[in-house]
Amino acid sequence: DIQMTQSPSSVSASVGDRVAITCRASQDIGGWLAWYQQKPGKAPRLLIYAASSLQSGVPSRFSGSGSGTDFTLTISSLQPEDFATYYCQQANTFPHTFGGGTQVEIK
Amino acid sequence: QLVQSGAEVKKPGESLKISCKSSGYSFTNFWIGWVRQKPGKGLEWMGIIHPGDTDTRYSPSFQGQVTISADKSISSAYLQWSSLKASDTAMYYCARKPPHYYYDSNGNPRDAYDIWGQGTMVTVSS
Numbered sequence: 630d631i632q633m634t635q636s637p638s639s640v641s642a643s644v645g646d647r648v649a650i651t652c653r654a655s656q657d658i659g660g661w662l663a664w665y666q667q668k669p670g671k672a673p674r675l676l677i678y679a680a681s682s683l684q685s686g687v688p689s690r691f692s693g694s695g696s697g698t699d700f701t702l703t704i705s706s707l708q709p710e711d712f713a714t715y716y717c718q719q720a721n722t723f724p725h726t727f728g729g730g731t732q733v734e735i736k
Numbered sequence: 737q738l739v740q741s742g743a744e745v746k747k748p749g750e751s752l753k754i755s756c757k758s759s760g761y762s763f764t765n766f767w768i769g770w771v772r773q774k775p776g777k778g779l780e781w782m783g784i785i786h787p788g789d790t791d792t793r794y795s796p797s798f799q800g801q802v803t804i805s806a807d808k809s810i811s812s813a814y815l816q817w818s819s820l821k822a823s824d825t826a827m828y829y830c831a832r833k834p835p836h837y838y839y840d841s842n843g844n845p846r847d848a849y850d851i852w853g854q855g856t857m858v859t860v861s862s
Contacts, residue, residue: 630796663848665779672829672855673771673779678848682840716779720833720847724795725769727779 631655631719635728641736648704650731652717657697661721664693664702667730668713676715677702707733738768738830738853745859746820753816754856756830763811764788767833769849770804770815774826784833785813820860827855 632655642648652662660680665673675684677693680700690705704711712735717728741755756768769784783794787806794804806813813830831849838846 661845661847665849667779672852673831673849674852675848675850678846678850679844682842682844682846684848684850718779718781718848723784723793724797725781725784726795727771727781730778 630724631658631722631726633717633719633726633728635715635717635731637731638729639732639734641734642707643736644707644709646707646736648707648711648733650702650715650717650733652695652700652702652728654698654700654719654721658719658721660696661719662693662695662700663718663720664691665716665718666711666713667716673716704733738832738851740828740830740853740856743857743859745861747862748822748860749819750860751816751818752820752858753814754828754858756813756815756853758811758813758832761832763806764808765835767835768806768813769831769833770802770813771829771831771849772798772826773829773855782815782828786835787811787813820858822860822862824858825860827857829853829855 634653662680664677667673681693692703714730714732770782772780782798783804785792785804787808803816830853832851834846
């Protein structure tokens with residue numbers, strides 16, 4: 630299985646801050662990476678697919694970059710509704726493994 | 737959208753089948769995956785089925801522990817257990833995934849889980 634490692638596991642930030650979350654794959658996955666946001670008690674929501682493509686309806690302050698084994702999700706200016714947990718997932722090879730998650734908390 | 741069956745409370749050793757009903761798109765053209773989330777923990781990919789040809793793949797962690805199936809006549813996918821354990825207590829989500837060849841207007845493959853069910857909470861306790 631391809632292992633996905635996210636860092637940090639949690640981050641404290643203030644409204645307006647720029648936040649970056651990284652995800653590393655244990656082997657080359659090309660651009661087959663997605664990012665999801667999950668709020669407590671809710672299902673995950675797709676934010677980014679193909680490493681850098683913004684899902685319809687997702688605010689442009691979210692962006693994704695990277696290819697191969699190293700990827701980044703960036704929130705350019707954190708908003709109150711962005712406090713949540715974020716997961717990366719590789720879709721290159723079954724099983725489509727997730728990273729361990731990054732909790733974005735209010736500072 | 738994907739609508740999942742309601743919460744379940746079961747005893748260890750009992751069997752269970754939960755469902756995920758799709759609407760608003762061609763059920764047989766997209767994969768349906770299942771994801772587990774234990775209380776307070778992260779997301780775990782369990783497996784996936786293509787309802788069009790019943791191609792099914794499992795994570796090694798779940799192979800032999802669960803069965804994934806689909807009934808295209810009623811646009812529904814299923815996750816079932818033959819003998820539940822307390823460690824199966826979790827929220828289970830179904831999610832739709834386009835096929836590899838499904839591209840957006842910029843030529844990027846839309847290969848991600850884009851529509852999710854609301855989740856089914858399964859509690860296994862004696």
